[in-house]
Amino acid sequence: MILDRLRGRFCQLLQFSRPRGQGGSLRASPSRPSSPLRVARKLVFPCTEVTSVDRDFLIYASTLTPAGRRSFFARVKEGVDTKDRERVRETARRVADICRVKGISLITRVDEGYPSSLFDLADPPPVIYFTGHLSVLDRFSGAVIGSRNPSGPGIEFTERIVSDLVRSGCPIVSGFARGIDQAAHRAALDAGGETVAVMGSGVDVIYPSGSESLARRITEKGCLLSEFPPGTPPLRHHFPQRNRIIAALSRFVCVMEAAEKSGTLITVRYALDLGREVFAVPGHPLYPRSKGCNLLIKEGAIPLTSADDVLETFGFTSLRGRGEERVRTSEGIAEGKEMLSLLENPLSPDEICARAGISVSEALAQLHLLEMEGLVRRMNDGRFVRALE
Structure with missing residues (x-):
């Protein structure tokens, strides 16, 4: 099946074990509606009401590695002794105090307002730390991702696609990396739209360096967010972990440029597992930065040649300019x-x-x-x- 072949190819390229799942194509199938608060409590807490203790446990869990979280949640289900509770409470208090001092907001997965699409993940982040306007994610949004070392035409086409999408009312999600990601953020802001940057560090640790001005612009008009507590450095293994959030927050993923072994394909793998639509920009077969995109298209991704390819997939018949009505039947x-x-x-x-x-x-x-x-x-x-x- 197309999806099985694509996943298998990605797993081979990225040296992952082959994920389990049903065969199919790259065309997304709707996921079943979930009950997020019930899921969150089932995963972590046996209680039926959200309390400050619940939030303390989740904030504490956000300071751990994924393996550490699994171990911690297993211990919580079995019962936590007084010493552990005190450590959890102290850590949560310290993190919350740092957030207050630095003007960082936090929302746990048992709080109202936690992005519901994150519950599509098998391991939704215990906490989202953010600056700016998290409400941007209440709207239909899409990811625009690609190479950290893009070509001039790749940047130009990214700016055109993003500009058209945001003028159609679609916030743009990306990973704040150099190259396509930052080009997408800038294009969204320049077109008067909104954008969400998912960080591989704490939201107060701006990486890559020299991007502070862009981070401020995103905070003013959109949202800078991370599952990592304030002060967390941009460690290498954080970025694949971040990519699952980019995929979950987006209804579709546009790959603008990607080499055959690009890390961008990690985000695509998560998008496939979540049933998101995948679009890819076709390129010359001999062009290294296009090999990943061409592979996606060969295996069933939707070729992306204009923003209309995205909008028509979701029921639109044309673009509108800012302040104009959308054209519909x-x-x-x-x-x-x-x-x-x-x-x-x-x-x-x-x-x-x-x-x-x-x-x-x-x-x-x-x-x-x-x-x-x-x-x-x-x-x-x-x-x-x-x-x-």
């Missing part, structure tokens, strides 16, 4: 109005399908369009509701 407008009338109260995708008498794929396509318009929002429990005027 009369049928699409009628469907959108009918969907909105159902969402005065929160509903799951399954409930929407039952009430509207449509398929899951049709429902999700309309929900994506309405979410991109800012007319509906996705709640933490996976349900959708009409956005407040």
